[in-house]
Amino acid sequence: xxxxxxxxxxxxxxxxxxxxxxxxxxxxxxxxxxxxxxxxxxxxxxxxxxxxxxxxxxxxxxxxxxxxxxxxxxxxxxxxxxxxxxxxxxxxxxxxxxxxxxxxxxxxxxxxxxxxxxxxxxxxxxxxxxxxxxxxxxxxxxxxxxxxxxxxxxxxxxxxxxxxxxxxxxxxxxxxxxxxxxxxxxxxxxxxxxxxx
Amino acid sequence: xxxxxxxxxxxxxxxxxxxxxxxxxxxxxxxxxxxxxxxxxxxxxxxxxxxxxxxxxxxxxxxxxxxxxxxxxxxxxxxxxxxxxxxxxxxxxxxxxxxxxxxxxxxxxxxxxxxxxxxxxxxxxxxxxxxxxxxxxxxxxxxxxxxxxxxxxxxxxxxxxxxxxxxxxxxxxxxxx
Amino acid sequence: xxxxxxxxxxxxxxxxxxxxxxxxxxxxxxxxxxxxxxxxxxxxxxxxxxxxxxxxxxxxxxxxxxxxxxxxxxxxxxxxxxxxxxxxxxxxxxxxxxxxxxxxxxxxxxxxxxxxxxxxxxxxxxxxxxxxxxxxxxxxxxxxxxxxxxxxxxxxxxxxxxxxxxxxxxxxxxxxxxxxxxxxxx
Numbered sequence: 001x002x003x004x005x006x007x008x009x010x011x012x013x014x015x016x017x018x019x020x021x022x023x024x025x026x027x028x029x030x031x032x033x034x035x036x037x038x039x040x041x042x043x044x045x046x047x048x049x050x051x052x053x054x055x056x057x058x059x060x061x062x063x064x065x066x067x068x069x070x071x072x073x074x075x076x077x078x079x080x081x082x083x084x085x086x087x088x089x090x091x092x093x094x095x096x097x098x099x100x101x102x103x104x105x106x107x108x109x110x111x112x113x114x115x116x117x118x119x120x121x122x123x124x125x126x127x128x129x130x131x132x133x134x135x136x137x138x139x140x141x142x143x144x145x146x147x148x149x150x151x152x153x154x155x156x157x158x159x160x161x162x163x164x165x166x167x168x169x170x171x172x173x174x175x176x177x178x179x180x181x182x183x184x185x186x187x188x189x190x191x192x193x194x195x196x197x
Numbered sequence: 198x199x200x201x202x203x204x205x206x207x208x209x210x211x212x213x214x215x216x217x218x219x220x221x222x223x224x225x226x227x228x229x230x231x232x233x234x235x236x237x238x239x240x241x242x243x244x245x246x247x248x249x250x251x252x253x254x255x256x257x258x259x260x261x262x263x264x265x266x267x268x269x270x271x272x273x274x275x276x277x278x279x280x281x282x283x284x285x286x287x288x289x290x291x292x293x294x295x296x297x298x299x300x301x302x303x304x305x306x307x308x309x310x311x312x313x314x315x316x317x318x319x320x321x322x323x324x325x326x327x328x329x330x331x332x333x334x335x336x337x338x339x340x341x342x343x344x345x346x347x348x349x350x351x352x353x354x355x356x357x358x359x360x361x362x363x364x365x366x367x368x369x370x371x372x373x374x
Numbered sequence: 375x376x377x378x379x380x381x382x383x384x385x386x387x388x389x390x391x392x393x394x395x396x397x398x399x400x401x402x403x404x405x406x407x408x409x410x411x412x413x414x415x416x417x418x419x420x421x422x423x424x425x426x427x428x429x430x431x432x433x434x435x436x437x438x439x440x441x442x443x444x445x446x447x448x449x450x451x452x453x454x455x456x457x458x459x460x461x462x463x464x465x466x467x468x469x470x471x472x473x474x475x476x477x478x479x480x481x482x483x484x485x486x487x488x489x490x491x492x493x494x495x496x497x498x499x500x501x502x503x504x505x506x507x508x509x510x511x512x513x514x515x516x517x518x519x520x521x522x523x524x525x526x527x528x529x530x531x532x533x534x535x536x537x538x539x540x541x542x543x544x545x546x547x548x549x550x551x552x553x554x555x556x557x558x559x560x
Contacts, residue, residue: 022348022353023348025353027347027348027353027354027355028348028352028353028354028355029354029355074304074305075304076304076316077316077317077318078313078315078316090485091484091485091486092485092486092487092488093486093487093488106276107276107277107314107315108276108277108278108314109278109313109314110278110311110313112310113310113311114302114305114307114310126488126490126491128453128487128490128530128531128532129485129486129487129532129533130485130532130533130535130536131453131531131532131533140313140316141313141316142313142314142315142316145315188450188451
């Protein structure tokens with residue numbers, strides 16, 4: 001009889017310990033979270049494998065994309081955020097396939113997949129060590145997610161403990177242009193953001 | 198010994214629960230078209246259903262097929278972008294399994310990609326209707342719920358998990374060319 | 375219950391034997407499980423270079439390799455293009471047809487470039503024949519007849535200041551050995 005009671009108690013204790021451990025240990029996403037390097041606009045932010053600087057972030061209600069004479073208009077239930085900057089691989093050729101707009105409240109928005117990749121956006125490009133290259137990032141976000149947003153760039157979204165750069169933008173969310181045009185060009189970089197300012 | 202018995206009991210319970218659920222499928226409430234359904238991760242509002250041969254892009258496929266097209270509004274309420282709508286909105290009939298639907302964004306009249314959080318979108322889901330199966334006068338759409346687990350039982354990872362259907366919607370099928 | 379001394383001893387012996395077996399079996403299971411990964415890691419990371427110079431044939435991975443060109447060109451937008459051409463005479467090219475191959479360019483400071491997917495326009499202009507060649511690996515060998523060398527090329531986009539360049543060619547069937555050729559001094 002005593003033995004039964006004792007083993008039941010041991011079992012309950014073990015269950016309690018396991019439950020406690022499950023709820024006090026860090027989340028899986030925290031253990032495997034990327035290694036972050038942060039910074040602000042117009043600064044070169046260095047991660048282990050790559051560096052990124054952003055020099056322009058503009059907000060518009062409508063996005064026009066001009067590809068060799070053909071123009072297409074992209075509307076949104078929110079607004080468009082168009083970000084430009086420069087990225088460079090440090091030691092090895094790499095791609096930067098993941099870009100996100102992190103709102104102040106922690107909600108993530110991915111790079112738009114509505115605009116055709118021919119415009120030469122960041123994920124399609126290859127970054128060579130020692131050859132910095134202009135980057136273009138376009139996000140579609142609700143209007144209330146603009147102010148205080150952060151751009152998050154990583155080589156890939158899939159590898160745990162990979163590099164990630166976070167750059168806090170300086171957009172207020174009040175200065176919203178009616179429309180921005182991205183024109184594809186034959187030069188480098190292969191796009192121009194209009195109207196110029 | 199106790200652990201063995203416990204394990205046996207656990208698998209017996211889980212097996213009989215599965216059996217019970219299979220025998221008594223949960224009854225999801227019938228919701229009217231145009232009414233917003235809260236699935237946990239999404240707000241889904243089903244609008245209309247129609248059958249036709251031209252997808253919303255306006256370009257008919259090279260191999261002529263019948264498409265069952267359902268118009269709906271969605272809002273992603275989670276904190277991350279997602280595009281796995283085909284697990285949330287499923288076509289009840291016909292009996293055989295349909296291939297994955299194609300999702301079109303109404304705004305672009307083109308394939309939809311990710312749905313960003315808190316951005317309402319109107320879209321069209323198009324299922325290829327099997328040849329030889331007569332098109333019914335109405336289809337039943339099942340909307341499945343999803344719940345957020347802060348830590349799952351295996352890794353302690355956060356994620357969304359499919360749950361029972363939260364609603365079914367009957368839509369009359371318009372026959373468009 | 376039978377609790378004669380003989381029975382107790384044999385139960386106890388069984389218990390300790392099992393514990394000893396566990397001590398041996400557990401690490402053994404771990405070792406067997408990790409052995410494959412260790413082997414993969416070794417072949418990927420512990421490599422032995424086989425050094426050759428430009429134009430000098432060398433045997434590697436079942437073929438006779440020669441790097442025939444290793445040159446710098448002025449690329450677009452201030453970059454430098456490095457064009458490398460090489461060929462391999464294999465006894466049985468079909469056998470190499472499905473072996474992945476890795477070509478890299480590295481410099482004295484440990485930076486490493488992968489070949490560019492599309493060659494810079496300057497390559498097309500100055501060496502149109504190089505553009506016809508395929509990148510190292512499967513395709514190049516599969517399309518070659520026995521007795522003829524498989525001709526391959528790779529071009530890289532690098533900053534003009536990079537110095538001490540080394541071309542490396544690794545055929546997965548030839549690992550941990552790989553070929554290296556240094557940029558010729560001019």
